[in-house]
Amino acid sequence: MWSLELYGCINLSIVLQVPVMSLQNVARLPPLPTIQEIIRMFGLSARKKLSQNFLLDLNLTKKIVKSAGKIDGCFVIEVGPGPGGITRPILNSGAEKVLVVEKDKRFLPSLQLLSEASKNKLDVIHGDILNFNLESVIPAEHKVAWADNPPNVHIIGNLPFSVATPLIVQWLESISTQKNAWSCGRVPLTLTFQKEVAERIIAPPKSEYRCRLSAMCQYLCDVKLKFTIPGRAFVPPPKVDVGVVHFTPKVKPLISQPFQLVERVNRHLFHLPNKLCKQSLSTLFPPHREDLICDMFELSGIGQQVRPFQLTNKDIKRLCDAYARVTDKEPDLLDYDFRDRTEAHARRHRTQTVVSALEERLLKNS
Ligand SMILES: C[S@@+](CC[C@H](N)C(=O)[O-])C[C@H]1O[C@@H](n2cnc3c(N)ncnc32)[C@H](O)[C@@H]1O
Numbered sequence: 001m002w003s004l005e006l007y008g009c010i011n012l013s014i015v016l017q018v019p020v021m022s023l024q025n026v027a028r029l030p031p032l033p034t035i036q037e038i039i040r041m042f043g044l045s046a047r048k049k050l051s052q053n054f055l056l057d058l059n060l061t062k063k064i065v066k067s068a069g070k071i072d073g074c075f076v077i078e079v080g081p082g083p084g085g086i087t088r089p090i091l092n093s094g095a096e097k098v099l100v101v102e103k104d105k106r107f108l109p110s111l112q113l114l115s116e117a118s119k120n121k122l123d124v125i126h127g128d129i130l131n132f133n134l135e136s137v138i139p140a141e142h143k144v145a146w147a148d149n150p151p152n153v154h155i156i157g158n159l160p161f162s163v164a165t166p167l168i169v170q171w172l173e174s175i176s177t178q179k180n181a182w183s184c185g186r187v188p189l190t191l192t193f194q195k196e197v198a199e200r201i202i203a204p205p206k207s208e209y210r211c212r213l214s215a216m217c218q219y220l221c222d223v224k225l226k227f228t229i230p231g232r233a234f235v236p237p238p239k240v241d242v243g244v245v246h247f248t249p250k251v252k253p254l255i256s257q258p259f260q261l262v263e264r265v266n267r268h269l270f271h272l273p274n275k276l277c278k279q280s281l282s283t284l285f286p287p288h289r290e291d292l293i294c295d296m297f298e299l300s301g302i303g304q305q306v307r308p309f310q311l312t313n314k315d316i317k318r319l320c321d322a323y324a325r326v327t328d329k330e331p332d333l334l335d336y337d338f339r340d341r342t343e344a345h346a347r348r349h350r351t352q353t354v355v356s357a358l359e360e361r362l363l364k365n366s
Pocket of ligand 1: 055080081103
């Protein structure tokens with residue numbers, strides 16, 4: 001039996017102001033202490049340094065799980081479970097098996113207890129999701145062909161903002177190459193982001209939020225902002241609101257070029273989102289090769305006066321295809337880095353300044 005005395009009452013350094021996740025609300029798991037009690041029992045204070053913001057409101061954690069779609073009978077991977085506020089509704093939604101990947105080992109004992117209560121339906125892995133290949137943990141019976149409907153596998157996570165964005169970029173590359181979890185088919189994702197990042201992910205052309213992340217997410221996935229959560233719902237509350245985004249990988253990506261090429265074109269395109277495309281794309285080529293930008297626009301059929309934020313996903317596809325054709329003829333251009341030139345130029349300039357100062361001094365002394 002669970003009891004506070006058994007584990008000792010350890011400091012609760014966060015203020016709990018949200019509705020309590022009560023025993024009655026947990027339908028399929030046996031009676032368990034509330035998440036608040038778990039936090040207290042194991043001394044699981046949220047670490048600001050690690051951007052840990054817990055979601056303890058059962059209505060919200062259930063809503064996140066519901067927005068993933070039908071998870072009954074599915075294999076569910078949760079990234080960053082923390083004290084288990086989202087893990088519990090996943091277990092209660094009839095998932096066949098749940099695997100959680102948690103980096104902070106302070107959470108492992110409480111997750112282990114949850115695993116025992118779930119009759120080992122829950123597996124706990126101590127690891128860093130940024131370096132973790134999910135392919136090996138997804139059972140073979142859940143693997144389907146890419147063109148089939150998404151497999152009975154879901155990834156859900158409320159990660160720190162500083163992890164969620166690099167992680168989705170890393171995972172987009174895995175989606176494009178059908179590696180990692182996506183070697184098992186078009187595994188959908190339900191992830192939380194800072195609201196502004198969520199707005200960027202789903203931003204249509206001409207939106208003020210349209211950026212590289214919008215183009216990269218949308219060429220590979222159908223993306224939907226499911227709902228937003230006010231920052232005050234978290235413990236401790238972050239200064240910003242949070243968006244829950246659902247990603248379903250597309251059967252056929254909108255752009256058939258390699259991920260690195262698409263990333264490169266978008267990186268250059270959107271580094272000056274409000275300038276003319278001609279200006280933003282000029283950094284793709286050495287300064288004396290303006291002819292190549294003209295070739296790129298001619299091949300793509302896109303007008304040079306358009307601004308990056310106005311481009312549709314199809315326009316971006318045309319520009320990527322055109323860039324692929326231009327660089328097919330001169331593959332070295334794929335390695336061209338305009339900053340190298342700037343850096344080399346700056347270095348030359350610094351050297352020249354030092355040399356001139358030296359010469360001046362020598363002249364004075366002579
Ligand atoms: C914002 S908290 C959310 C906790 C819990 N899911 C909730 O909603 O209350 C993020 C969790 O992700 C974990 N985490 C952070 N970086 C991680 C990583 N690279 N790999 C796995 N877990 C990570 C943190 O330790 C923390 O438990």
